[in-house]
Amino acid sequence: MDHRVKPQIPAVVFARAILMLWLCRLPSLNALELFGRRGAGRHFLRHAMPGADQIANVSEILDVPGLRAILGRMYKRLVRNKVLLPMRGHRLAVVDGHEINTSYHRCCPKCQTRQITVNGEKRPQYYHRAVVFMLVGPGFHFLLDFELLRPHDDEGSAALRLIRRVLQAYPRCFDILLGDGLYPQARIFKLLRRHGKHALVVLKDERRDLLTDARSLFGPKPHTTFTIGATHYQCWDIEHLDSWDSYPEKVRVVRSLETTTIRERKKGRWTEREQTTEWIWVTTLPAAQVPTANVVCFGHERWRIENEAFNELCNQWHADHYFHHNPASITALWLLLFIAHALFHCFLRNIKPCRRQGLPVCSWASLMLVEFLAPLMSSA
Numbered sequence: 001m002d003h004r005v006k007p008q009i010p011a012v013v014f015a016r017a018i019l020m021l022w023l024c025r026l027p028s029l030n031a032l033e034l035f036g037r038r039g040a041g042r043h044f045l046r047h048a049m050p051g052a053d054q055i056a057n058v059s060e061i062l063d064v065p066g067l068r069a070i071l072g073r074m075y076k077r078l079v080r081n082k083v084l085l086p087m088r089g090h091r092l093a094v095v096d097g098h099e100i101n102t103s104y105h106r107c108c109p110k111c112q113t114r115q116i117t118v119n120g121e122k123r124p125q126y127y128h129r130a131v132v133f134m135l136v137g138p139g140f141h142f143l144l145d146f147e148l149l150r151p152h153d154d155e156g157s158a159a160l161r162l163i164r165r166v167l168q169a170y171p172r173c174f175d176i177l178l179g180d181g182l183y184p185q186a187r188i189f190k191l192l193r194r195h196g197k198h199a200l201v202v203l204k205d206e207r208r209d210l211l212t213d214a215r216s217l218f219g220p221k222p223h224t225t226f227t228i229g230a231t232h233y234q235c236w237d238i239e240h241l242d243s244w245d246s247y248p249e250k251v252r253v254v255r256s257l258e259t260t261t262i263r264e265r266k267k268g269r270w271t272e273r274e275q276t277t278e279w280i281w282v283t284t285l286p287a288a289q290v291p292t293a294n295v296v297c298f299g300h301e302r303w304r305i306e307n308e309a310f311n312e313l314c315n316q317w318h319a320d321h322y323f324h325h326n327p328a329s330i331t332a333l334w335l336l337l338f339i340a341h342a343l344f345h346c347f348l349r350n351i352k353p354c355r356r357q358g359l360p361v362c363s364w365a366s367l368m369l370v371e372f373l374a375p376l377m378s379s380a
């Protein structure tokens, strides 16, 4: 809904302009205005490009629930078209926090603040942090929703709001929620169980009774071993642990010692060395329904939000930059970023493999920019 009084430019033009900003992976609203002034994107916008200041101002009042609804429709279409599929019979989702930007100088009333010591002197640092909800399936992932932390929020509170909203809007979109070491929180586990969902999160806080108890029960001999590719897995799986005081139900803890043989070339000679890493997860999944190997496989899927979402969005899409420093604008821009990200990956998926193979992903992004900038070439 457009709340502006007598708008001269329809709100949809601004939303399309921001979508174009993302699809072209431009670094600023000024760059968008500059290209737009020469006619780039006119066909897509069906209107002249608004000024950078106008886009910034309108981004504060864009229809955020409407943008979430577009993402919801995209999610349903991806499931219907069998692009987003279950993994080993389960629908997986990942929730994770991400810090968007930090500054010692620029802040807004909704910034989070922390004290940082610089050259022996304490200085306030301002930043915004958000929690992101992503659905993961074999070969495809979809960023569904985004929740910005409020000034004195912790990540768990924002995650709780986000998970509640997703459960209300799309109750069947996942059945296992994955999270990192910040997420073994009783309030999150209780919410998920109330909705018949399961949690599978990293357990790494050595101070917790649950981890101490589980470690005392692991024993020297693994319960299961298996090998996938170059990695050998030794796993321990303990059910019915009740040493989590604030959580009333019993939980299961799975430990995986993973040894990978790494081949390296040193001084002209190939050498092999073994690297071992330890992973421990706490989960509500019953062993009778989900065997140890699947818990380990699902547990590692959590990394996809780091590798396939945050790394890509920040390194290639300029997402860790405030295009306009305003909380409402940040939320609207990130939701439009999720739409652009899904459109790009659907486009990439639909290109015939024979054409896709020859070119790296970034060159398809450049081709998209060239398509938008075509009017500049013809007017030169």
Ligand SMILES: [Zn+2]
Pocket: 107, 108, 109, 110, 111, 112, 126, 127, 128, 325, 326, 327
């Ligand atoms: Zn701020």
